[in-house]
Amino acid sequence: VIVDGDVPRVFGYALLTALATGLGALPFAFVRDLSPRAMATANAIAAGLMLGASIGLLEEGERVSAGATFVGALLGVGFVLLTQHLLGGREPEFGALRGADARRVLLVLVVMTVHSFAEGVAVGVSFGGGGALAAAITVAIAVHNIPEGVAISAVLRAQGASLVACAGWSILSSLPQPLMAVPAFLFVQRFSALLPYGLGFAAGAMVFLVLEELLPEAYAHERATRIALVTGLTATAMLLFQRTI
Amino acid sequence: MLLPAAMITPRPLDLLLLSGAAVAAAGLGAALGAGRRLTPALVGWAGASAAGLMLGVAYALVSASLAGSPFASAGGAALAVLLLHAAHAGTGDAARATTAPSARAAVRASAIHSAAEGLAVGAAVALGPAFGIVLALTLIVHNVSEAAVLGAALRDEGRSPSAAAVAAALARAGQVVLAVATLAVVVAQPAALPWALGAGFGGLLYLLFAELLPDSYQAVGRTGIALVVSLAAGIVALLGGGARGGMP
Numbered sequence: 001v002i003v004d005g006d007v008p009r010v011f012g013y014a015l016l017t018a019l020a021t022g023l024g025a026l027p028f029a030f031v032r033d034l035s036p037r038a039m040a041t042a043n044a045i046a047a048g049l050m051l052g053a054s055i056g057l058l059e060e061g062e063r064v065s066a067g068a069t070f071v072g073a074l075l076g077v078g079f080v081l082l083t084q085h086l087l088g089g090r091e092p093e094f095g096a097l098r099g100a101d102a103r104r105v106l107l108v109l110v111v112m113t114v115h116s117f118a119e120g121v122a123v124g125v126s127f128g129g130g131g132a133l134a135a136a137i138t139v140a141i142a143v144h145n146i147p148e149g150v151a152i153s154a155v156l157r158a159q160g161a162s163l164v165a166c167a168g169w170s171i172l173s174s175l176p177q178p179l180m181a182v183p184a185f186l187f188v189q190r191f192s193a194l195l196p197y198g199l200g201f202a203a204g205a206m207v208f209l210v211l212e213e214l215l216p217e218a219y220a221h222e223r224a225t226r227i228a229l230v231t232g233l234t235a236t237a238m239l240l241f242q243r244t245i
Numbered sequence: 246m247l248l249p250a251a252m253i254t255p256r257p258l259d260l261l262l263l264s265g266a267a268v269a270a271a272g273l274g275a276a277l278g279a280g281r282r283l284t285p286a287l288v289g290w291a292g293a294s295a296a297g298l299m300l301g302v303a304y305a306l307v308s309a310s311l312a313g314s315p316f317a318s319a320g321g322a323a324l325a326v327l328l329l330h331a332a333h334a335g336t337g338d339a340a341r342a343t344t345a346p347s348a349r350a351a352v353r354a355s356a357i358h359s360a361a362e363g364l365a366v367g368a369a370v371a372l373g374p375a376f377g378i379v380l381a382l383t384l385i386v387h388n389v390s391e392a393a394v395l396g397a398a399l400r401d402e403g404r405s406p407s408a409a410a411v412a413a414a415l416a417r418a419g420q421v422v423l424a425v426a427t428l429a430v431v432v433a434q435p436a437a438l439p440w441a442l443g444a445g446f447g448g449l450l451y452l453l454f455a456e457l458l459p460d461s462y463q464a465v466g467r468t469g470i471a472l473v474v475s476l477a478a479g480i481v482a483l484l485g486g487g488a489r490g491g492m493p
Contacts, residue, residue, distance in 0.1 A: 243315035
C-alpha cells in the first residue's frame, strides 16, 4: 500500500524523468546534428514504450472500473487537445526554429514545458497502481523525454548555446513533471474512487501524444515498416517489463 | 499460469461465418475502390477508424494473453512482429497504398495482412464467441477500407469492380485458413493460446503501424487521425473487456 510517506519517492521518480531530458544534450558533445533517421528511431522507441506503459495503466484502471477508465482516457485526450489549442498553431513552426532568435527558442521551451504537465500527472497517478507500475511509467516517460531533450538541444545548440545550457534548459522544460506528480498522487490517494479516472487520463494523454506527435514525426524520416518493427518490439518489451518487475 | 483448458471451446461454425464475412467485406471494399466511389480522404478516415479498432482489439488480446503467461505472450508478439517485418521486406514499402502500389504487390501485401488477422480471429474465438465477434466486426470494417485501396490499384490496371472483388477475396482467403488452423491448434494444445493471443497482438500492432497509420496520416493529417484512433481504440477496449468478461 502506498501512503503519503511516499511523497518523496513520487517526487524523486518524477524528478528522474525530468533529469532524463537533460540526456538529450549528450549527443551534441560528439556531433553538431543528429540525423533525421536517428531521431525517427528514437521517437519510435519512445512511442513503443509509452504505448506499452499506457496498456499497463489501462489494465490497472479496468480492474477498478472500465467505464471510469474510459472516461478518464477521454479527459486525457481532451486535455492534450485543449493544451494544443491554447498554444495555437505555433508548434508546427518548431522545425523552422534553427537560426531563429531567442524569442522563438523560448517558445519551444514553453511548448515542451506545457505538454510535460500531462506526463507529470501520469507519473503521479501511476503510483496508485503500485510500485511496479510506477517504475514502468517512470522508465517510459524518462525514455520519451530524451528525444525531447535532443529536440530542444538541437535548437539551442544552433544558437550557439553551451552543452550545459542545452542540458539545463532541457531539464527545465520537464520540471512540471515532478511539480505535477506530487499533487496528482496526493489527489488520487485522498479520493481513491478517482484512481481509474486518473489512470485513464494518463493513458489517454500518452496514447494521444504517441499518435499525434511521436509517430508522425517518426514516419516523416524513416520507412513505416522500420517504425512498426521498432515500436512493436519496444511496446512488447515494455509490457513484459511491467509484468515481470 | 496458463489459461485453463476449459475456457477454450471450439466454435468452428462461428469462426467460419466470422472470417467468411471478413473476406466478403474485402470483396465489397475492392469493388467500391475499383468503382471510384471512395475519395482518398474517406479512405483515410476509414483507415483511421479501422486502425483504432485494431488497436483496441490488440489491447484486449494482449490483456487476455498476459493474464495467462507474460513470457509466452511477449514471445508470440515478438515473433509475429519479426515475421511480418520479414514478409514486408519481401514485398517492400512499395506495397503501401499511398505510394501507388502495383496490383500484384498490393494483393501480396493484402495476403500477408490477412494471415495475421486470421490468427487473431482464431485466438479470439478460442477465448469466446463474444470476443471473436467484436474482433471480427472490427476486421470487417477494416477490410472494407483496406480492400478499397487494393481495388483502386486493380482499377489502374484495367480490372473491373467484379474482378477486383474476386481478387481481394482470394487474397483474403488465407484469413479463413489461419483462423481455423489457429483454433485447431489451441484446442489441441491449450498451452499455445497465450502464444497465439500474443502473436495476434503483435501482428495487429505491426500492421497498424506499418500500413494503416502512415496512409491515414497522409490522407487526413495528424490531429484528426490521432483523435479518431484514440476514440475507436477506447471504445473497442471497453467493449472487448466486457466481451472477454470471464478471463482471469
